Amino acid sequence: MTRKVTIEENIQSANDQLAAENQQRLDQAGLFSINIMASPGAGKTTLIENTLAKLIPSYAVAAIDGDIATSIDADRAAEAGATAVQINTGGQCHIDAHMLQTALRKLDLENFDLLLVENVGNLICPSSFKLGTDTNVLIASIPEGDDKPYKYPSMYQDVDALIINKIDLLPYIDFDMEYFQQGVQMLNPDLTTFTVSCKTGEGINSWIDWLIRGINEKKSH
Amino acid sequence: MHELAITEQIAEIAIRHGEQNHASKITDLYLVMGELSTVVDESVQFYWDIVTSDTICEGAKLHFKRVPALLHCLDCGKQYQLVDGELQPCPHCQSSKMEIVQGREFHLESINIV
Numbered sequence: 322m323t324r325k326v327t328i329e330e331n332i333q334s335a336n337d338q339l340a341a342e343n344q345q346r347l348d349q350a351g352l353f354s355i356n357i358m359a360s361p362g363a364g365k366t367t368l369i370e371n372t373l374a375k376l377i378p379s380y381a382v383a384a385i386d387g388d389i390a391t392s393i394d395a396d397r398a399a400e401a402g403a404t405a406v407q408i409n410t411g412g413q414c415h416i417d418a419h420m421l422q423t424a425l426r427k428l429d430l431e432n433f434d435l436l437l438v439e440n441v442g443n444l445i446c447p448s449s450f451k452l453g454t455d456t457n458v459l460i461a462s463i464p465e466g467d468d469k470p471y472k473y474p475s476m477y478q479d480v481d482a483l484i485i486n487k488i489d490l491l492p493y494i495d496f497d498m499e500y501f502q503q504g505v506q507m508l509n510p511d512l513t514t515f516t517v518s519c520k521t522g523e524g525i526n527s528w529i530d531w532l533i534r535g536i537n538e539k540k541s542h
Numbered sequence: 543m544h545e546l547a548i549t550e551q552i553a554e555i556a557i558r559h560g561e562q563n564h565a566s567k568i569t570d571l572y573l574v575m576g577e578l579s580t581v582v583d584e585s586v587q588f589y590w591d592i593v594t595s596d597t598i599c600e601g602a603k604l605h606f607k608r609v610p611a612l613l614h615c616l617d618c619g620k621q622y623q624l625v626d627g628e629l630q631p632c633p634h635c636q637s638s639k640m641e642i643v644q645g646r647e648f649h650l651e652s653i654n655i656v
Contacts, residue, residue, distance in 0.1 A: 322656070323569060323654050323655070323656055324563075324654070324655055324656070325652055325653075325654055325655075326559055326560070326563050326565075326652060326653050326654075326655055327651070327652045328555065328556075328559050328649075328650045328651060328652055328653060329649060329650075329651060329652075330555050330559075330649060330650050331648070331649045332548060332551050332552055332555065332573075332648050332649055332650060333551065333648070334551075334555070335551055335554065335555075336551070413544075413547065414544055415544055417547065445544075445580055446544040446580075448580065449544055449548075449580055449581075450544070471628070471629065474578065474629055475578065475579075475580050475646075478642070503638055504629075506638050506639065507629055507630075507631065507638040507639070507640060508629065510616065510639045510640075
């Protein structure tokens with residue numbers, strides 16, 4: 322005889338549980354952590370390099386880089402002075418909380434001030450998998466076009482900060498900043514936004530100040 | 543392409559609850575999916591047979607209940623729905639400040655077991 326069993330369990334509950342464990346681990350270490358998401362080519366690794374150039378040696382920074390294959394990104398982060406761990410997702414389009422947990426075990430978390438997690442380049446899947454970091458940051462770049470908030474709403478909705486990168490290309494590309502910002506506003510009013518160029522260095526300092534505030538706040542807790 | 547991971551999680555939850563209830567077989571799964579959840583039900587269906595072969599879920603039918611998105615305007619306080627699945631300003635006052643009240647859910651509501 323068939324019988325109904327009521328469940329009401331969130332499909333992502335297993336991942337959410339592991340994310341909560343990661344958060345707890347990072348809190349214990351007083352380590353300020355950031356999950357950086359963006360489409361491929363938006364400038365995630367270049368932003369990390371620019372960030373490391375400003376923070377090292379005053380701050381100890383760890384970088385965890387997620388990619389389907391290769392260790393190119395972790396190599397670049399290590400070259401720029403971070404202690405880097407590469408995660409190869411084996412075809413998976415995002416880092417999940419379990420992968421991050423495995424990578425965290427390879428680091429002495431107490432020895433760092435900042436953890437930068439570079440997610441797999443993708444504007445859809447990473448938004449569905451919480452990692453347990455303090456903040457989620459999205460990089461949007463000018464050449465991607467001004468319609469991205471409208472086309473990838475879940476990504477724009479869930480982030481705590483937005484970096485608009487490659488603003489040095491604005492004179493060459495039809496990018497309607499007002500239209501873009503209106504989309505962002507709809508999805509995530511009052512989102513902290515930085516407009517930067519990793520090429521010229523414009524705007525990078527306010528991003529760095531924001532990071533340092535985060536590091537200090539986390540340490541004082 | 544995160545539907546494979548999602549499908550594995552659905553199977554894991556269903557099997558766990560099925561075993562707790564001493565099921566010899568799970569025949570139906572009732573999933574609730576918000577209009578704004580980023581999961582494609584056709585893909586989940588596609589992976590389902592592969593993920594569940596040789597488990598108590600094998601052959602179980604997936605039922606998807608779609609929940610429409612509901613938005614709340616932060617300026618005039620009225621609620622409104624999406625038109626053609628697209629986000630747009632409030633139709634009452636044209637404000638673009640809004641919050642999503644409903645439409646992002648994704649959970650397993652119940653299963654039928656034998």
